[in-house]
Amino acid sequence: MVGTKRVVLFPPSEEERLYVQGSSSAATNIDDVDLERFPKLAGARRVHCTLHPGDVLYIPPLWFHNVQSDDFSISINYFWRDLPPHLYQPKDLYGNRDPAPAEHAATALTEVTKQLNLLPNDYKQFYLRRAQVELAKMG
Structure with a gap:
């Protein structure tokens, strides 16, 4: 709706490199990764995009994602339940x-x-x- 956001997506196949704890990664700052603590994260395959007002992004099930606002932003999320x-x-x-x-x-x-x-x-x-x-x- 308003503002821009930078989105980084990681496919499910990269889970082992993401240091997952529960549903999140222990590595919270992916822009400046502590490679001593999280060396595998440097090799994780990722997809980058920037969302602008009016853009829509579908995040498939099991894909990890990190979202950073570049400025003030307002977004709408819709959660899609695709399983029975x-x-x-x-x-x-x-x-x-x-x-x-x-x-x-x-x-x-x-x-x-x-x-x-x-x-x-x-x-x-x-x-x-x-x-x-x-x-x-x-x-």
């Missing part, structure tokens, strides 16, 4: 949380990790390899 309704969290009005199955899987993975860490290393490695085989079947 039953995959969203009940109170997720905008569809910007992880889908319910992904959130449940993340919780289960945390528990699996805790349990496997109770085992001696050779056992832990054996069961990790079995888990990798099962995950690879998902393709």
Whole structure:
């Protein structure tokens, strides 16, 4: 509506380089990255654009983004829920949380990790390899 914004988008394939904590990156200043703390971020593939009044930008699901206003700005956001309704969290009005199955899987993975860490290393490695085989079947 008013003002300009600089937008940097990172595709989902760059997640490993973004130092993700929850739904955000620990590296908050991507214009002046602390490469000692975040060395992988320097190699992350990114797309840059500048939004002007009247422009529209669609950010696909799972794409990380950083937005900086160059001056005073007012924008309108519209959150697009593209998955079947039953995959969203009940109170997720905008569809910007992880889908319910992904959130449940993340919780289960945390528990699996805790349990496997109770085992001696050779056992832990054996069961990790079995888990990798099962995950690879998902393709």
